[in-house]
Amino acid sequence: MKYRLMDLLACPICKKFPLELKVFRESEIQPPQKINRCELYCAYHNIELSSNVSTECLKCYSIEIRDGIIICSNCGRWYPIEEEIPRMLPDELRNKNEDTQFLAKWRTRIPEKILLEGKPYSMKN
Numbered sequence: 001m002k003y004r005l006m007d008l009l010a011c012p013i014c015k016k017f018p019l020e021l022k023v024f025r026e027s028e029i030q031p032p033q034k035i036n037r038c039e040l041y042c043a044y045h046n047i048e049l050s051s052n053v054s055t056e057c058l059k060c061y062s063i064e065i066r067d068g069i070i071i072c073s074n075c076g077r078w079y080p081i082e083e084e085i086p087r088m089l090p091d092e093l094r095n096k097n098e099d100t101q102f103l104a105k106w107r108t109r110i111p112e113k114i115l116l117e118g119k120p121y122s123m124k125n
């Protein structure tokens with residue numbers, strides 16, 4: 001996924017926006033011909049935008065995030081990004097085994113709060 005997507009994603013459970021992004025692996029790709037700017041939240045620059053702030057958003061379109069995690073600071077949920085795909089699933093569609101494997105794989109890169117208390121799954125349950 002591109003950084004740009006964070007300008008559009010809200011938590012599917014509590015609707016919080018914007019969400020936190022932590023990137024584990026990324027790669028540069030050819031940017032598209034038409035580049036817009038992020039409108040509400042620019043994840044690459046980590047700023048919420050208002051009418052008097054504007055950003056250079058080339059990187060938001062030309063970096064492919066391969067693995068990472070999206071965190072909702074409001075309800076404590078986290079969502080994996082694997083093989084470029086963010087998996088923004090409601091709790092009942094999540095797979096506990098896959099989720100705990102993901103946490104174990106990236107545990108040195110994931111905030112401790114998520115490892116210990118993340119929802120719907122953490123390293124503790």
Ligand SMILES: [Zn+2]
Nearest residue numbers: 038042057060
């Ligand atoms: Zn941007």
Ligand SMILES: [Zn+2]
Nearest residue numbers: 011014072075
């Ligand atoms: Zn949430």
